[in-house]
Every structure is written in C-alpha cells, then in structure tokens.
Amino acid sequence: MREDRILKIYGFLHLWLLAAGILFLPLYAGEGFSPETGAKLLFLAAPELVLREISVRGKKIWSYLGASLLVFALFWFLGEGILEKACFLSGAVFFMILFFWQRLTGNREAFFRPSYVCLLFFALEYIFTLFYDLGKLGNVFLIVAGGYWLLILWSRNREHFLGYCGDYERLYRFPRQGIAYGSRLMLIFLTVFTAGCMALLPVLGIDRGILAVLALIRRGLAILLSGTGEEETPQELPQEEMGPQPMLPETGEAASPFLTALWDILEKLLMLAVILGTLVGICALFYWLYKKYNSQASENGDILEDLESSGMETREKIKRKVSFLSPFLKGRTPRARIRRAYKQKLERLGKPSSLASPEELEDQAGLSPGEKREEFHRLYEKARYGNIPCTQEEAKRMGKLERVDFF
Amino acid sequence: MIFLLILAGGLLAQFLAEKYYEKNWSRKLKVDIRFQPEPVFQGEEGFLTEVIENDKRLFLPALQAGFVVSRNLSFGQEENTSVSDQSYKRDIFSVMGRQRIIRKVSFEAKKRGYYEIQKADLVARGILLAPELYHTIPCSTYLYVYPGKIAGEKRELLFRRITGVYESRKRLLEDPFLFRGIREYTPEDPMNKINWKASARAGSFMVNQHNSAVSGNVCILLDVEDETVWKYEEIHEEGIRLAAALAEDFLSRGIEVGLITNGRDCQEKSEIFLSGQSGRGQREKMLQCLARIDLGERSRKFSDCVEEKKDLLLAKESFCILITKNQYRELEEVMGTLGEKNQGSLCLATLYPEMELKIKSRRNLEVLRWEVKR
Structure with a gap:
C-alpha cells in the first residue's frame, strides 16, 4: 500500500520533536545552548529523512551505512563544542539505529507515529527542569507537549480517515471528498477547542485552588493524626472579641488564598467567555456567508439541499394538569x-x-x-x-x- | 502541576467533544426510504428514493445508512449491496449541517411479490472518525411486483382457445326470456327460432336471438400445491403468470373474474380468495393477490379447497378455469362436477415437456396443456 504523504509528514515531525526535545535538555543544562544551536537542531530533520528513505527504498545495506557515515561527518563538522558535537552525533546515531532496526523487523510504523507514550519524555524533561529550576526551558517543554498532543490528534484523525476510506472506498458513490472536508472541519474545531482548554486550565489558576485544598486536607489530617484536637480546650476570648467575625480580613491582613484563587478564576472565566463569544460570532458570520453561496449542489448524482431553519416554528410544552382539590x-x-x-x-x-x-x-x-x-x-x-x-x-x-x- | 493541567485540558476537550457528538449526532436526523408509488411487473425496473435530512448545525462527516430488502430486488453490481439470504444495502453519505440528500437508486424486480422495508440502520463515525455510533429509524414502505407478462404466439393461441370455450358455453343455453335481437335465418337455425312476423315484414326468414342463460363470470382456480417433496416453483410461477394474464384478458372485456387458490398470503399466511367482480379495481386486486402468494408456505390439497367453495361456484354458475400441474382423481372429479353443473369448465395443465398429460377432455371439461420451459 502506498504511504500517505500527510501521515509521513506527521511521522517525521513526531520524531524530530522527540529527538530535538531530548537533545535540547543536555544542551541547555550544559549551557551550550544558543540561538545558533537551536537553528542547528533543525538540521536533525535531514538525517531523519535521508536514513528513513534509504531504509525503506534502499536495496543494499551498504548504501544505508554509507549515508550514516556521511551524516555523522556532517554533524561532526556542524557542532562547535564537544557537547554540541556529542549531542548531534547521538541524535544521528539514534536515527541510524532506529531505522536500521525498523528495516530488520520490517515494521515501518514502529516509532514513526505520534503516541501518547512519547508524552512521557516531555513530562520527564519538564520534571527535570523543575528540579533544576530551569523556568524558561520548562515553558518550552509545556508548549512542545501541547503541540505534540495536537499532533497526536491530527495523526489519529488522518489514520482513521484513511482506514475508513480503505474499508469503504470501493462502494459506489463513496463521498471521499465530502468526508475529507467534514473530517478536516471537525479537526479544526477540535484543535481550537483543545488548545483553548489547554490554555484555559493553567491560566484559571486551578492549580492554586487544588494546592489550597490539598493544604487544607493536609492540615486536617495533621490535626486528626496528632490526636491533640480532642484534648484542646476552647480558648477563652475576652468579652470584646466575642462578637460576630466579618468574612473579609481586616485592613493589613492577608486575604484567604482560597478566596483569592476563586475570584481570580471567576474573573478569568468571564474574560474568556467574552473572547470566546466574539470568536464564535465571527465564525458564525463566515459560516453563514459560506452557506448562503453554497445552498444547493450536486455530488455523485445526489441532490444536496440546504435546509432553512423555519422561524415560524414554535414549541410548546404541554402543561401538566394540576388539580388543587384534594x-x-x-x-x-x-x-x-x-x-x-x-x-x-x-x-x-x-x-x-x-x-x-x-x-x-x-x-x-x-x-x-x-x-x-x-x-x-x-x-x-x-x-x-x-x-x-x-x-x-x-x-x-x-x-x-x-x-x-x-x- | 501545569504540565498535568495542560494534559488534563487536552483530555477534557476530547472527552467533552466526544460526549457532545455522541449525544447530538442523531438529533433532528431523518432518514426516509421510499419505493416508487406505482407497482412494477416482474422483470421491469423500479426505483427507490433515499432521503437523508440533517436539520441541525452539527455535521456528520461519515454516515452510513443501510436497510434490508428481499434479494428478489436486484440493485445491480455498483449499488453497494451484499446479497445473502436478503439484500443488505448500505450507502455512505457525508451530511453537512442543515442539509438534505436525495438519492435515487434503480433496481430490477426479479420476482413477483410484496416487498417491505421496515427500518433503516444508521452508523455514524464520531469525533476523529473513530468510534461507531448506531441508531435505528423505523420506516414503512412497500412495493408490489406483479407477475410477469406472458406474450407471444403461443399465448395468443391458448387465449383464443379459452375464449372459444367460454363463448361456446354461452351459446349452449339460451334464455328464451332474454331477447337480444333479430338476424337473418341460417340453415343451422332450428325452425322454432323463426320470428314469423318479422319474416313477413322483411320478406325473408328472420330468427330471434336470445341472451345466454348461463352466468358470464369466470373463476380462476389456481393450484400451487406440491404433492411430493419435490418443488415445482417454476411451474407454479408460470401458473401465476397465466392466471394474471387470463384475469387481465377477461377483465378488459368487462367480464367478472374471481380467484380461488390454495396459495397462502405472504403476510397473513391465510389462503387467498378474491370474490368475482369486474372493473379496473378488480384488476389491481387480482394482481396484488397473485403477487402476495408465498410459494414457500405449505398449501393444502386443492380438491379440498374447491370442495369448500363448490356451493359458491355453483350458485354463481361460474365458468371455472383450473390452472394446475396436479392431475389426481379427486381434482378431476370435482372439476367434472363443476363443468357438468355450470355448463362447462376448463383445465389448464402447466407441465414440463417431459410430463404426461393424464386428464382427458370430455363433455363440459376442456383440458389444455401449457408447456413450461425448464
């Protein structure tokens, strides 16, 4: 079966992200990272492409070994310091072993499709950055992880689409173009929605709320486990302090972290709702314009008609008869x-x-x-x-x- | 924590989107499958209309609509049908929001019958085209496929003979009180038929003409019983086609036609009986009755059937035409009785060329042979 071009691109992107992500960490931690090094990381795509194509198409093993040696030489001369050279060479070796192993096993898809397991690498790298207090690098990994998640979605969608077409394409009047268009549209919606949710949850400050709740639970458990709670006698307060306590803290006193987090969340939610509303309105306008100029069409001999929503339609709920008499x-x-x-x-x-x-x-x-x-x-x-x-x-x-x- | 929240955001988005789609994909989604309103004859082409209506904004990138119909309706090679015990037809549509898709599918009616479609099964693909979502929509449409038409010289000859038997029976018994007209004398006319007054006025011998004393109605007796375990479906089908052709022929001449058969209704499972009437409505009824005969059902002995209805046939003095392949004694006897009492009857034996015709023609029972090709 012919390989799908888009899936192939997703596969290369996935491997490059994985390799670059892994190499990025030692380069940054070893203080050998610079914008030039970042640009050089893009060259990792070259051995990936060359070695895979030779692995898949090449008849003889010598061509593969020859290409590998060339790639090693290229990256040896490309790297400046010893750390950079070592990193680039290890990237090239990784690709060489990977595709060689794929060729031996005959499984082209092994490690060549984005998967949720690979997210673990980014998670580990993120934990590493937290441990060594590398804030900026951590943020990069967060963005890469989000992007990688979307890459998984696109890849899955493409695979399912190809699988579906493979199963049913021999059917007469199979609407391949229609399905591709609908699937693409749905993927766009899902991507926007997923990106929105990914951005929303950390921005909302839910983590602070969760941490506050965890702290509360920890304090409660500490009190329970210490066993001092029952023996404590209520403290006698002076008469003037026995009055009702206000909810809000007094001047100069710090506000409750839980309430602050809650207010923050509400404020951001409101802002987000407004932004989302505007975006939805714009999308609806474009969609309406599109539908207006594509109201009827013919495809595969089928007549496709657009249905107008009838404004005259009213819905009434049937009221249940309530009898007040016993x-x-x-x-x-x-x-x-x-x-x-x-x-x-x-x-x-x-x-x-x-x-x-x-x-x-x-x-x-x-x-x-x-x-x-x-x-x-x-x-x-x-x-x-x-x-x-x-x-x-x-x-x-x-x-x-x-x-x-x-x- | 932020890393986990990002992953949780991705999961939450996917979960919500999937739930929303699962809940709403079948809402305001209508599927209507309709046969053409007019019945078709066996061997003719008919069409079926599939209407998919998605009256909501949510679009369905891949929707499979399938239904089951008898394998006797052939949809052709290209029309997405898998045939086993029945024809399982499935079509795939890509339905956008607020869209109606109308698809016409032609088919060939291979065999007479009554065909129904009672439900349509929908299978949609969810978000990312991954999970399959199922929904069944009831629909009700039916089609009558009437028995095929018989044409050719052989048919013409047979029908001429049957008409001859029918007409001669009418001449046998004239009612002296039913005056029809006057015509010129021929040497075959008896002397008592001469109208002397009219002869005197005309200057040549004139004779009176009278209408027949016997009833003009015809009853088709159709036997579809297999006496042995061997099935003769081709012969019975030919018999049904003959019955339909005879009924159409007599009805077109304004003659009342009825039907008695031991064939059972494909839906009701009861024996089919149609009382004698004439007119256009009777033609439709007759063809529908014949279309609904299910040869798969076990039929009882036809002589018993005729015995049950004998009083009715005698009371109406019907001219009985039996179409059968069976030639046993009881059936011959009962037809003989009907022939004697109703001044004539006819037996049309539908047989393979190698089969022997055992019943002989006699007075008031004419026996004709109709060969069925294998």
Missing part, C-alpha cells in the same frame, strides 16, 4: 354530589348495566316517565356531560329528587 374536596363539589345521588338512586333499584346509556338505565330501574324523571335525567346529564359547572341549588335539588318515589 380527593375529599372533589367529592363535595355539586357535580360530584349530583352524580353520586344518581348512582345511589339507580343502585337502590338494582345493579345497573355498565353498557347502557343513562336513559336505558333509568328504564331498567323502572323509573316511570314524568316531569320529575326528566328533571332527574337532565340534572345528571348536565353534571356528567355538561361544560357548565353545576350550582349548589342543583345539587340540593338532585338530593331531593333522589328521595322521590317515581313509581
């Missing part, structure tokens, strides 16, 4: 009383059928026709099916009618 009060309403009276009347005269209409029920119960039955029927129908609320008078009237003998 079951006890519900049974006391005129409507309930009328229905209960009707039921009692019919049940007294026999078990009513569940399938019959009110009129049929009355016939079955043997209520003789007449004005009172009509009124009895009308009041029930109003209570059962009517939309108008029943009055107390009607309920009373129903109560009276229930006692009437219709026979």
Whole structure:
C-alpha cells in the first residue's frame, strides 16, 4: 500500500520533536545552548529523512551505512563544542539505529507515529527542569507537549480517515471528498477547542485552588493524626472579641488564598467567555456567508439541499394538569354530589348495566316517565356531560329528587 | 502541576467533544426510504428514493445508512449491496449541517411479490472518525411486483382457445326470456327460432336471438400445491403468470373474474380468495393477490379447497378455469362436477415437456396443456 504523504509528514515531525526535545535538555543544562544551536537542531530533520528513505527504498545495506557515515561527518563538522558535537552525533546515531532496526523487523510504523507514550519524555524533561529550576526551558517543554498532543490528534484523525476510506472506498458513490472536508472541519474545531482548554486550565489558576485544598486536607489530617484536637480546650476570648467575625480580613491582613484563587478564576472565566463569544460570532458570520453561496449542489448524482431553519416554528410544552382539590374536596363539589345521588338512586333499584346509556338505565330501574324523571335525567346529564359547572341549588335539588318515589 | 493541567485540558476537550457528538449526532436526523408509488411487473425496473435530512448545525462527516430488502430486488453490481439470504444495502453519505440528500437508486424486480422495508440502520463515525455510533429509524414502505407478462404466439393461441370455450358455453343455453335481437335465418337455425312476423315484414326468414342463460363470470382456480417433496416453483410461477394474464384478458372485456387458490398470503399466511367482480379495481386486486402468494408456505390439497367453495361456484354458475400441474382423481372429479353443473369448465395443465398429460377432455371439461420451459 502506498504511504500517505500527510501521515509521513506527521511521522517525521513526531520524531524530530522527540529527538530535538531530548537533545535540547543536555544542551541547555550544559549551557551550550544558543540561538545558533537551536537553528542547528533543525538540521536533525535531514538525517531523519535521508536514513528513513534509504531504509525503506534502499536495496543494499551498504548504501544505508554509507549515508550514516556521511551524516555523522556532517554533524561532526556542524557542532562547535564537544557537547554540541556529542549531542548531534547521538541524535544521528539514534536515527541510524532506529531505522536500521525498523528495516530488520520490517515494521515501518514502529516509532514513526505520534503516541501518547512519547508524552512521557516531555513530562520527564519538564520534571527535570523543575528540579533544576530551569523556568524558561520548562515553558518550552509545556508548549512542545501541547503541540505534540495536537499532533497526536491530527495523526489519529488522518489514520482513521484513511482506514475508513480503505474499508469503504470501493462502494459506489463513496463521498471521499465530502468526508475529507467534514473530517478536516471537525479537526479544526477540535484543535481550537483543545488548545483553548489547554490554555484555559493553567491560566484559571486551578492549580492554586487544588494546592489550597490539598493544604487544607493536609492540615486536617495533621490535626486528626496528632490526636491533640480532642484534648484542646476552647480558648477563652475576652468579652470584646466575642462578637460576630466579618468574612473579609481586616485592613493589613492577608486575604484567604482560597478566596483569592476563586475570584481570580471567576474573573478569568468571564474574560474568556467574552473572547470566546466574539470568536464564535465571527465564525458564525463566515459560516453563514459560506452557506448562503453554497445552498444547493450536486455530488455523485445526489441532490444536496440546504435546509432553512423555519422561524415560524414554535414549541410548546404541554402543561401538566394540576388539580388543587384534594380527593375529599372533589367529592363535595355539586357535580360530584349530583352524580353520586344518581348512582345511589339507580343502585337502590338494582345493579345497573355498565353498557347502557343513562336513559336505558333509568328504564331498567323502572323509573316511570314524568316531569320529575326528566328533571332527574337532565340534572345528571348536565353534571356528567355538561361544560357548565353545576350550582349548589342543583345539587340540593338532585338530593331531593333522589328521595322521590317515581313509581 | 501545569504540565498535568495542560494534559488534563487536552483530555477534557476530547472527552467533552466526544460526549457532545455522541449525544447530538442523531438529533433532528431523518432518514426516509421510499419505493416508487406505482407497482412494477416482474422483470421491469423500479426505483427507490433515499432521503437523508440533517436539520441541525452539527455535521456528520461519515454516515452510513443501510436497510434490508428481499434479494428478489436486484440493485445491480455498483449499488453497494451484499446479497445473502436478503439484500443488505448500505450507502455512505457525508451530511453537512442543515442539509438534505436525495438519492435515487434503480433496481430490477426479479420476482413477483410484496416487498417491505421496515427500518433503516444508521452508523455514524464520531469525533476523529473513530468510534461507531448506531441508531435505528423505523420506516414503512412497500412495493408490489406483479407477475410477469406472458406474450407471444403461443399465448395468443391458448387465449383464443379459452375464449372459444367460454363463448361456446354461452351459446349452449339460451334464455328464451332474454331477447337480444333479430338476424337473418341460417340453415343451422332450428325452425322454432323463426320470428314469423318479422319474416313477413322483411320478406325473408328472420330468427330471434336470445341472451345466454348461463352466468358470464369466470373463476380462476389456481393450484400451487406440491404433492411430493419435490418443488415445482417454476411451474407454479408460470401458473401465476397465466392466471394474471387470463384475469387481465377477461377483465378488459368487462367480464367478472374471481380467484380461488390454495396459495397462502405472504403476510397473513391465510389462503387467498378474491370474490368475482369486474372493473379496473378488480384488476389491481387480482394482481396484488397473485403477487402476495408465498410459494414457500405449505398449501393444502386443492380438491379440498374447491370442495369448500363448490356451493359458491355453483350458485354463481361460474365458468371455472383450473390452472394446475396436479392431475389426481379427486381434482378431476370435482372439476367434472363443476363443468357438468355450470355448463362447462376448463383445465389448464402447466407441465414440463417431459410430463404426461393424464386428464382427458370430455363433455363440459376442456383440458389444455401449457408447456413450461425448464
């Protein structure tokens, strides 16, 4: 399979960053670092490129050894001091051994793709700089680590994209360009978001907050473990100091580190929200302009249409019916009383059928026709099916009618 | 600590982005798969429309939409289909935010039947195209593939013979109370048919014409039973095609046509029966019934089926046309009875060339042979 060009670039970048990062530390620690040395570190890309290409393409081992010797000679003459020469040569040796080993094993991808494990090197170097109090170098490693993380993301994205295309490219009307475009767009968003989060977390001063919390826990544990907490008697304060203590420290007194950190975080969060809002607004404007001029297209025989968001659409939540009346009060309403009276009347005269209409029920119960039955029927129908609320008078009237003998 | 925070920032960003995508990718995403509204005949080409609608801003770089349909609908080599027990079709789309993709896919209806698509399976790739996310969307679309059309000289000959049998049956019994008209006398006419008054007026012998006393409706009896474990699917399919062609022919002449078969419905699993009616609607019903016959289902003995419906056939005096490959005695007997009582019936034996036709034509039962190519 043909090697992907972009993945290859990522691979070279990864190896160069790793090698340069490793060599950067002894050069800086040995005070042999200068801007010229930094520029010379860029030349490390040359042996990387040459040795790998010969390792992959070269038929004979002599060409590889010859190229290695040339590279050694180049870096020997390039280095100025003994430290610089040693560093450059060790970089070249590292590449030589690495690609030679790759050629022997036949595994081209070994050490040639960015991985999370390599972040450990940067972590170790950062710890080293902290230990020896090399502040500026530490910051460089922080930036390199962040960049390397993004490199891992891009590399993974490219690998997955190629894998996906490899799996499905033989399908008819496979939208390779569309997928590449969408994937790239998503990667840009993710890169911006990741960079934002990487920058945000240290700037927020969360570390200070965490340290304050850790200090608090440590103090608490110290008190608990010392065993003196229970034996201590409360200190007697003078009467004038027994009053309520203010939250804020008095003039001249240092503010609580936790509160200071918290305020700092809030302030920075607010600033960041404004910046992010502005950025999102600008992006949205560009996106809108782009969509406006690309509303319909045809691709692979498919019709691609842009959907307009309908401003007329409204969404309403269905309100849950809330009844404020308790079951006890519900049974006391005129409507309930009328229905209960009707039921009692019919049940007294026999078990009513569940399938019959009110009129049929009355016939079955043997209520003789007449004005009172009509009124009895009308009041029930109003209570059962009517939309108008029943009055107390009607309920009373129903109560009276229930006692009437219709026979 | 800062180093850890930077790594935590990277992790947090990736985690949040992935969660957001997982939660929202299928929101406001509609997939509609539709067959063409008109039915197709066997061997013809139809089309299917896939509509993917993403009514949100979040875009889906790689979305795979798949569905399952019967293998009798052939999507062709290039149309992303893997065929095993059924056709598994999958298409890949790249859907941007607020976009609708309409794709038309043509297919060839290889076999008659009733075909449904009930769901569409979606598989999207998450952030960095890594994890697969699944979602199933119900959809409901169906297509009738009617039995193929029979054409050619052989068909014409057969249909002419069937029509002849049908028409001669009508002439056998004339109703003296159903007056149709008057025509000139021919030597074949009996003397009692002469209309003397009309003859006197015309100056030559004229005879009365009467309508038939027998009913004009036709009932197609379609037998799809396999007597042995050996399956004769080709013969049954040919029988179904013949039934469809006969029904269309009679219906086009305004004659009522019904259907009795021991074939079972592919969905309901019950025996199909269509009462006799005429008109355009009946044609559709008839073709749909024939399309829905599932030859995979076990059919019961057809003579029992006809025995059950015999009263109805006798009451309606239907002209029965049996299409079968089976030639057992009970079936011959029941057809003989129907022929005698309804003044004629017809048996169309669908056989391979090497098969022997055992039933003989007799009075009121005409037997015709239709050879099925292997």
